[in-house]
Amino acid sequence: MAKNDCFAGESSLHGELMATLRDPGFAFDAREHIAFCFTCVARTLDAETQVALVLSDLFDVDNREAAAILGLNESAYRHRLADGRARMQAAFEGLCALVSKTGTCYQCSELRDLTPEERRGPEVPSLGGPDERWHRRLTLAKEADLEEGRSRALHDLLFKWIDTHGRAVGDRA
DSSP states (O other): OOTTGGGSTTSTTHHHHHHHHHSTTOOOOHHHHHHHHHHHHHTTSOHHHHHHHIIIIISOOOHHHHHHHHTOOHHHHHHHHHHHHHHHHHHHHHHBHHHHSOSSBOHHHHHHHHSOGGGSOOOOOOOSSHHHHHHHHHHHHHHOOTTTOTTHHHHHHHHHHHHHHSSOTTOOO
């Protein structure tokens, strides 16, 4: 995906996106955007693995209880969780430039930069290795106010775009 593709004037998303970012009630919140991206990246996993990640890494449910919820033995659950974490971590490392500063996905930093300066929120600091960045993303996602957050209109728009077009924002068919 080329930088700025989904923000180019010819994109059908462009007008709605710019109106959302310029709305006085909107503020870019990196925590909310990381949570949004977590959801999008998790869609690449099977449903059981998604649930395992959410239970353990977002809701802090212990392995025994989470395994019971999914109808697995604890060993099978731990294997599914480890596999899901590894796949999510690899996906984020290859995509997310907001936290790692090296990914191919510049959408997050571009969205922040397109938001008026006084409503951009703090920049996410660069972090150490992949494990540290994974834990930072989880922490940010846990802190996100997805129900009443100031970035909600943006994420509602992006989810609508994904549902309508069946692909991530900026991807070309």
